[in-house]
Amino acid sequence: MSHFQRILVIGAHPDDAEFHAGGLMLSQARRGSRIGILSLTDGSAGHLSMDRPTLAARRRTEALAAAQILGADVDVWNEPDGQLTDSPALREELVVAIRQFEPDLIVTHRPYDYHPDHRACAKLVQDACYLLRVPNIQPDIPALGVDPVVLQMCDFFTRPAPFRADVVLPIDNDFEAILDLLACHESQVFEWLPHITGIPVSGESMSWLAKFYGSRPKRIAREYGTGCRYAEAFEISEYGQQMNATDCAARLGLT
Numbered sequence: 021m022s023h024f025q026r027i028l029v030i031g032a033h034p035d036d037a038e039f040h041a042g043g044l045m046l047s048q049a050r051r052g053s054r055i056g057i058l059s060l061t062d063g064s065a066g067h068l069s070m071d072r073p074t075l076a077a078r079r080r081t082e083a084l085a086a087a088q089i090l091g092a093d094v095d096v097w098n099e100p101d102g103q104l105t106d107s108p109a110l111r112e113e114l115v116v117a118i119r120q121f122e123p124d125l126i127v128t129h130r131p132y133d134y135h136p137d138h139r140a141c142a143k144l145v146q147d148a149c150y151l152l153r154v155p156n157i158q159p160d161i162p163a164l165g166v167d168p169v170v171l172q173m174c175d176f177f178t179r180p181a182p183f184r185a186d187v188v189l190p191i192d193n194d195f196e197a198i199l200d201l202l203a204c205h206e207s208q209v210f211e212w213l214p215h216i217t218g219i220p221v222s223g224e225s226m227s228w229l230a231k232f233y234g235s236r237p238k239r240i241a242r243e244y245g246t247g248c249r250y251a252e253a254f255e256i257s258e259y260g261q262q263m264n265a266t267d268c269a270a271r272l273g274l275t
């Protein structure tokens with residue numbers, strides 16, 4: 021089965037794509053998929069000492085550096101970090117952006133998550149996806165002929181509905197490369213996240229990052245994987261094109 025041609029990963033923050041779908045992006049880029057990364061906010065909240073404009077500029081540079089490694093297109097919108105809300109205007113901007121990229125696969129957050137921006141992003145994407153084929157919404161940009169498949173990135177929240185691992189992607193072979201992508205987001209992985217989680221960087225920074233980041237894909241592998249040490253997992257959204265899990269896995273080269 022042929023790979024997805026154009027994959028758009030839409031996150032709330034400039035590092036969400038790499039954190040939750042770095043392995044998917046790396047593996048699919050290798051198979052020839054065009055990768056796009058869109059951050060709906062400017063990432064300007066996540067720091068202990070930098071002000072918003074300075075941090076926003078830094079995070080844009082970091083996002084570009086990671087995208088360059090991937091050979092991906094990247095766009096960081098100017099919505100203030102921490103204040104993302106679902107609005108008709110933003111939803112239509114998203115309809116335009118998705119139509120312009122013409123993805124056959126969209127990857128985004130689930131609507132149940134710890135971060136209000138993640139939940140707002142998920143809602144915006146879900147509602148935009150419903151409108152991609154409606155010509156009277158943003159009539160200047162041609163409506164899509166086919167709905168993209170929408171995959172939601174893994175989280176461990178259980179209310180109102182727990183995550184369902186429809187597709188599990190082993191990432192053992194890409195683990196080091198994902199660390200390289202994450203290391204581009206240095207304001208987050210080496211400054212803000214150690215501060216906010218109370219897990220300070222110790223020893224050699226990349227070894228520390230392997231442990232810090234690795235705990236999550238390790239848990240995914242333990243809960244949903246078979247025979248791998250690290251994994252990413254995705255749930256097929258009820259919005260977008262409906263595809264069964266076996267076919268989706270095949271299109272990602274997993275079977």
Ligand SMILES: [Zn+2]
Pocket residue numbers: 032033036135138
């Ligand atoms: Zn985020």
